[in-house]
Amino acid sequence: DAKTTQPPSMDCAEGRAANLPCNHSTISGNEYVYWYRQIHSQGPQYIIHGLKNNETNEMASLIITEDRKSSTLILPHATLRDTAVYYCIVHSTSYGKLTFGQGTILTVHP
Amino acid sequence: GAGVSQSPSNKVTEKGKDVELRCDPISGHTALYWYRQRLGQGLEFLIYFQGNSAPDKSGLPSDRFSAERTGESVSTLTIQRTQQEDSAVYLCASSSRGGANTGELFFGEGSRLTVL
Numbered sequence: 001d002a003k004t005t006q007p008p009s010m011d012c013a014e015g016r017a018a019n020l021p022c023n024h025s026t027i028s029g030n031e032y033v034y035w036y037r038q039i040h041s042q043g044p045q046y047i048i049h050g051l052k053n054n055e056t057n058e059m060a061s062l063i064i065t066e067d068r069k070s071s072t073l074i075l076p077h078a079t080l081r082d083t084a085v086y087y088c089i090v091h092s093t094s095y096g097k098l099t100f101g102q103g104t105i106l107t108v109h110p
Numbered sequence: 111g112a113g114v115s116q117s118p119s120n121k122v123t124e125k126g127k128d129v130e131l132r133c134d135p136i137s138g139h140t141a142l143y144w145y146r147q148r149l150g151q152g153l154e155f156l157i158y159f160q161g162n163s164a165p166d167k168s169g170l171p172s173d174r175f176s177a178e179r180t181g182e183s184v185s186t187l188t189i190q191r192t193q194q195e196d197s198a199v200y201l202c203a204s205s206s207r208g209g210a211n212t213g214e215l216f217f218g219e220g221s222r223l224t225v226l
Contacts, residue, residue, distance in 0.1 A: 043217030
């Protein structure tokens with residue numbers, strides 16, 4: 001899997017949008033961008049994924065730049081329960097294992 | 111079942127003993143993963159099973175670690191002669207085969223192993 005770079009930590013005020021960046025400058029054409037999060041003491045949870053088009057679901061939106069070298073996960077109205085470690089992963093369907101990096105610790109404060 | 115089930119949820123053992131951790135994936139999921147997460151650390155890939163293909167064992171840290179999977183169902187992770195550094199949460203995940211969703215993993219709640 002291509003390497004990703006994320007800031008180690010971010011803060012966000014409750015009710016505001018949380019924008020989590022991810023750089024993946026070595027991404028190849030058949031690799032998707034996946035986002036997961038891990039709330040303390042729980043297993044990771046899938047959030048969203050995309051190839052080149054922007055994606056939205058009930059949890060978040062994913063914005064991928066046109067050159068696909070970076071992406072942003074957007075939580076439109078962050079709540080205290082969104083405090084977690086957020087992982088950006090680049091993965092190809094032709095690969096086997098999926099590798100997690102260190103992620104971004106997002107802290108949502110009142 | 112509805113989700114990935116792992117057992118035991120907690121295991122305390124003495125150094126040098128063997129332990130077995132079990133994972134029941136979501137029915138119909140052909141891919142199964144094991145990860146290790148030490149306290150305050152990220153997820154460390156251990157092993158990956160996909161259908162009848164040879165498993166990817168590249169993440170197993172030593173020959174004390176082994177895993178088996180029966181067909182496309184239950185998997186067991188075995189740690190022999192446990193050491194204190196084996197203390198961690200062991201996470202299992204499964205996913206379905208094919209298409210753009212093979213990176214969508216469903217995780218269990220993990221088995222917390224403490225080696226005294």
